[in-house]
Amino acid sequence: MKKLFIIDDEKSICNALKYAFEDEYEVFMANNMDEFNKMIKGNRPSLVLLDLRFGSISGLDLLERIKKIYPDVVVIIMTAYGTIESSIQAIKKGAYDYILKPLNLDDLRELVKKAEQYQNIHKKIMLDNYSFEEEKDIGIIGKTVKVKKVYEMVERVKNLDVNVLIQGESGTGKELVAMAIHYNGTRKDRPFVAVNCGAIPEHLVESELFGYEKGAFTGANESKKGRFELANKGTLFLDEIGEMNPYCQVKLLRALQQREIFPLGGTSSKKIDVRIIAATNKDLSKEVEEGRFRKDLFFRLNVVPIYVPSLNERKEDIPLLVEHFIKKANLMYNLSIKEITEGALEKLKSHNYIGNIRELENIIYRACIFSSKGFIDETCIPDLSPLDEVYYDEDIIPIKLGTKLEEAEKQLIINTLDYVDGNKAKAARILGISERSIHYKVKNYFD
Structure with a gap:
């Protein structure tokens, strides 16, 4: 949406x-x-x-x-x-x-x-002037073989009204691929509507996807269009389709088979013309084998599969991604970071990215905020010990056993400042220390 x-x-x-x-x-x-x-x-x-x-x-x-x-x-x-x-x-x-x-x-x-x-x-x-090699309004950044294969698949299917299933880990850019297909294809002047399937409660699936008529239930004071109708003539992007519960799967399958929807409380069906692009971070074929996902729905969605590689599979693209995120950080935070050193890039390349591109983006934003030299070197980047056994999340600070106290404190302060967008006074209040102390510690970390 x-x-x-x-x-x-x-x-x-x-x-x-x-x-x-x-x-x-x-x-x-x-x-x-x-x-x-x-x-x-x-x-x-x-x-x-x-x-x-x-x-x-x-x-x-x-x-x-x-x-x-x-x-x-x-x-x-x-x-x-x-x-x-x-x-x-x-x-x-x-x-x-x-x-x-x-x-x-x-x-x-x-x-x-x-x-x-x-x-x-x-x-x-x-x-009309879009090039996949250059990140623009909806770009995908990268020049490795695996990323170019994604470009090729987008080129092949962009003008075909076939269902597409995009698979890949969280944070790899699956929605960007869906947008690239839509905005480069024949439906580009029509709506692109995204819905997180795993976030729809079972009792709301019909009203969210198919809409409802006035008086359909208590509180329905006016009719409301569902996501299918909002996407009519355009593209409906079903994100995290693997999280959809069985009841929702049945309702979705019926809409795809009949190409029509029944708004809740309605007396007649509505014909719909939508292109379906689904995405998941799960192995849906395995989910089918274990009975958690309907086989008939899987086959209907998986007409053209596209696999988006993880960042660990395409580390040669890290310099391009870093350059993009530095430019973005400069604009967002009114900074003037000019470059990153080879040593810092090597440190980034040696890291195991559990959070994929999203994790790299957060690391670069943090490094830009705390650089006092106009460029990013190794001292601007926190210790990137492998996180294989640690769950990655933006709201969690993973600190492994054996980490030195000074390094743990540094990580805590950096992540807290990142959370409050660099506001040292607010970070100091959260951490229970003085603003003067936080200024001193940050200066000490990166001098």
């Missing part, structure tokens, strides 16, 4: 806009800078509704920051302080358009509709 950022310091406005657009978008809201920083990190929006005055911060500054990270995103400025000068200034900085508060929802919907049309045309122009 497309992502919408709502950035306004008034919670009531955010909540009202979320309610208005949540059927068409996955909505993210920010009422303050902490929420803004967390929201913008790792989430690529399709559309942004941005207040011109975000507390004491100028929305124009936030606009500039958003456009640096996501140059092609459409941003609509909202303001109660409308002047010709501020409108022109916003558009010069990359805003699509400008709307005055108090907001008229009908006018805003019309503006959003026009913005979507503009975005589709712009994306079409971009994708």
Whole structure:
């Protein structure tokens, strides 16, 4: 599903806009800078509704920051302080358009509709010149043989209406592959809707996937489209299909076989035309053998299989990925890191990546934040002991037995600072030490 950022310091406005657009978008809201920083990190929006005055911060500054990270995103400025000068200034900085508060929802919907049309045309122009060798709006980075095989498979299936099953470990970029197929194919001007199958509770599967009619159950005060209908004429990306429970599998199989859906509470079916791309980090053939996944559903999904290699299988791509993440970190955190040393690259190449590209990305962001030299060397990168026996997670700091106390403290401080986006005062409060101490320790680590 497309992502919408709502950035306004008034919670009531955010909540009202979320309610208005949540059927068409996955909505993210920010009422303050902490929420803004967390929201913008790792989430690529399709559309942004941005207040011109975000507390004491100028929305124009936030606009500039958003456009640096996501140059092609459409941003609509909202303001109660409308002047010709501020409108022109916003558009010069990359805003699509400008709307005055108090907001008229009908006018805003019309503006959003026009913005979507503009975005589709712009994306079409971009994708006409798309090269898999260069990471652009939806790129896959890499030049190794295994990655080039993925490129070739995308080229082969992009214009074919066949179901595709993408397999690979968590953090390898399976959704990027699905997006590359969609946005380079015949359906690229139609919706791309993503759904996490493992996150749908059993009792909500019908309403989430197929929608419901007004009065279908208590609280259904109006009809709501499901993910299939939202993706009609486009692509439905079924992420983590291996996590789908048996009841959901039956419902999904029926929709795929009959190419029609039955909204909950409805009296008739609706024909749907969607291309299905599924993804999983499990071995589905093994899941079928052990009775956890339906054989008939597996065969229907696995028309064209694509395997996305883990980072450990393509370590020759690490320099390209590092270069990309350094550029991204510079934009996100207003840094000016110029390069990485060969020693640091060798240290990264020798690591066993349990978290794949996502893990490498976090390591590079952390190294950029703590580099005081304008480049990344070995001292900027934490001890990357093999983590074969440690579960990797962004919210867990894996410290092996036998790690020196000084190194464990260093890891704890670095990870905490990373969690709070480099805010030393906040990190100090969490760790229960003074801000002066944290400044001293960070300086001591990297001098």
